[in-house]
Amino acid sequence: MKSTTASESTSLETGENEMETNKKSIHxxxxxxxxxxxxxxxxxxxxxxxxxxxxxxxxxxxxxxxxxxxxxxxxxxxxxxxxxxxxxxxEKLSAEAIDASDTKESFVETMLNESGISSKNVYKALKDYLLSMETLDMVEKIMAGVRKNEVEVDSNHLADISDRHQYPFYMDPMxxxxxxxxxxxxxxxxxxxxxxxxxxxxxxxxxxxxxxxxxxxxxxxxxxxxxxxxxxxxxxxxxxxxxxxxxxxxxxxxxxxxxxxxxxxxxxxxxxxxxxxxxxxxxxxxxxxxxxxxxxxxxxxxxxxxxxxxxxxxxxxxxxxxxxxxxxxxxxxxxxxxxxxxxxxxxxxxxxxxxxxxxxxxxxxxxxxxxxxxxxxxxxxxxxxxxxxxxxxxxxxxxxxxxxxxxxxxxxxxxxxxxxxxxxxxxxxxxx
CATH class of the missing domain: 3.75.10.10 (L-arginine/glycine Amidinotransferase; Chain A)
Structure with a gap:
């Protein structure tokens, strides 16, 4: 049986360490x-x-x-x-993760909740708007922010109507x-x-x-x-x-x-x-x-x-x-x-x-x-x-x-x- 030299041993150990590193998503x-x-x-x-x-x-x-x-x-x-x-x-990994887990709707809901959307009418309009997109486009739109002139909100409530003419975003850019x-x-x-x-x-x-x-x-x-x-x-x-x-x-x-x-x-x-x-x-x-x-x-x-x-x-x-x-x-x-x-x-x-x-x-x-x-x-x-x-x-x-x-x-x-x-x-x- 062939003996292993010190240099070969070091090389083997290094290779094993690199293989172990490559198995880890974070290292x-x-x-x-x-x-x-x-x-x-x-x-x-x-x-x-x-x-x-x-x-x-x-x-x-x-x-x-x-x-x-x-x-x-x-x-x-x-x-x-x-x-x-x-x-x-x-952006790409986020979209891939959402698609792989079928969590698009729950992701949007969490993002809307954390964006401070208090109006039910605005919430529904934004949810429908975002879910209508391909996942990567949706992720990039959330990151970019959603302007009020991009979404049609069906509402006769004064708060929703008056709000359209003030701050320009429903969802802030990041x-x-x-x-x-x-x-x-x-x-x-x-x-x-x-x-x-x-x-x-x-x-x-x-x-x-x-x-x-x-x-x-x-x-x-x-x-x-x-x-x-x-x-x-x-x-x-x-x-x-x-x-x-x-x-x-x-x-x-x-x-x-x-x-x-x-x-x-x-x-x-x-x-x-x-x-x-x-x-x-x-x-x-x-x-x-x-x-x-x-x-x-x-x-x-x-x-x-x-x-x-x-x-x-x-x-x-x-x-x-x-x-x-x-x-x-x-x-x-x-x-x-x-x-x-x-x-x-x-x-x-x-x-x-x-x-x-x-x-x-x-x-x-x-x-x-x-x-x-x-x-x-x-x-x-x-x-x-x-x-x-x-x-x-x-x-x-x-x-x-x-x-x-x-x-x-x-x-x-x-x-x-x-x-x-x-x-x-x-x-x-x-x-x-």
Whole structure:
């Protein structure tokens, strides 16, 4: 019988690990492992349904030009494909999941209920209107929003008649959907499906829930749901970072509550997930730094981008290390302020390099932070996708030995999110 060499043994183990990875619908045990499958949402008519009167309420600071933002997003997707990444689309998966499970009517009813349709006449008209469409067209119409001049409502009630001449929508558009990172987060072989903070984004998670429950690719894929959209505390995927198979970082931010972070840690520990530590990092509660990944992302084994604005004058930042407690339903919490030391200890590395957005320059740093200079998407260790407009930060990353792949961003950046915000990794290769 032929003996197996060390190199052959390693090769066999690697092959077995990759086969096991491929069996899982969700497999994300790091921020930097080679990206294999990602979920995107191509910007659609929901962008054209933004107006100056409603854009603030829908969490936008500007109105992107649809043909250009679609061109830029298509190039972003193509860049990922060119680097070996399988690209899936939220709208297509949602339609496939609805058709596969014969849940079209119940999906529409849930969406109408969550859209605040109080009039029975409007509810019926909208339901009939949406159900008359092919499923993909229906999904895209719900995402785009339904204008009042698109639906004929048979009603003589004063409330229905007078309402037609006021606010233009029966169902609000969902322009934030192209930021697929936030409605949920892949971690390990599971996912959080989030209760989002602002009303403008709460309905988004119904698409993700539908995919995970009903799509043939995901419903039998062994996916753990760590949190569902019905929990009471708020969390968003931009605050959830999978540093290693043992360590998570979660931001306490404008959109993720401290209680939600603690609840997630307890759930992971009690359900036997691989994660042993959750680093809760407190960032300023301001629009410009809405999520942890807008100010802090992992780009290599010991390298991170960081916005200098989240650090205090002495370079400290409140960080809470959550670990499993001997008492059920509780966690052990340790408070630290030296983020570099916390990361070194948690990751088991000798040194940590925090690469400051805009090089820490008083002008370049806040300008490029506004355009998500710290929001990088790692597609492999030391390989990141960034916006081309953040040239100071990109040049500094290259000086630090990072391979930078730039994508055009004149319109994509108007939504206040970068390449990491626009992508939800579903499968990454494990790190060696």
């Amino acid at each position: 994300v045990f790091s921020e930097i492992g080679e990206l294999q499958t990602v979920l995107l949402k191509r910007p659609g008519r929901e962008i054209e349904n933004l107006t100056p009167d409603i854009m603030e309420r829908l969490l936008f600071d500007d109105i992107p030009h649809l043909p250009v933002i679609q061109k830029e997003h298509d190039k972003f997707a193509e860049t990922l494909r060119e680097n070996g990444v399988e690209v899936l689309y939220l 322009p934030n959907l192209y930021f697929t990172r936030d409605p949920g987060a892949s971690m390990g072989n599971g996912m959080t499906i989030n209760n989002m903070t602002y009303q403008a984004r709460k309905r988004e998670t119904l698409f993700l829930e539908t995919i995970m429950k009903h799509h043939p690719r995901f419903k039998d894929g062994g996916t753990e749901i760590w949190r569902d959209r019905n929990v009471t505390t708020h969390m968003e995927g931009g605050d959830e970072l999978v540093l290693t198979d043992k360590v998570l970082a979660v931001g306490i931010s404008q959109r993720t509550e401290a209680k939600a972070v603690e609840d997630l840690a307890i759930e992971l520990f009690e359900r036997g997930a691989s994660f042993e530590k959750v680093l809760a990092i407190k960032i300023p509660n301001v629009r410009a730094m809405m999520h942890l990944d807008t100010v802090f992302t992992m780009i290599d084994h010991n390298k991170f981008t960081i916005h200098p604005g989240i650090l205090e004058l002495d370079g400290s930042i409140d960080t809470y290390i959550l670990e499993q407690s001997d008492q059920p339903g509780k966690v052990k919490i340790t408070h630290e302020t030296d983020l570099s030391e916390v990361l070194k200890n948690a990751l088991g590395v000798e040194d940590i390099e925090l690469i400051q957005c805009g090089g820490g320059d008083a002008i370049a740093a806040p300008r490029e932070q506004w355009n998500d200079g710290s929001n990088t998407l790692a597609i492999a260790p030391g390989v990141v996708v960034t916006y081309d407009r953040n040239y100071v930060s990109n040049a500094l990353l290259r000086e630090k030995g990072v391979k930078v792949i730039e994508v055009e961003s004149s319109e994509l950046s108007r939504g206040r999110g970068g390449p990491r915000c626009m992508s939800m990794p579903l499968v990454r290769k494990d790190l060696n």
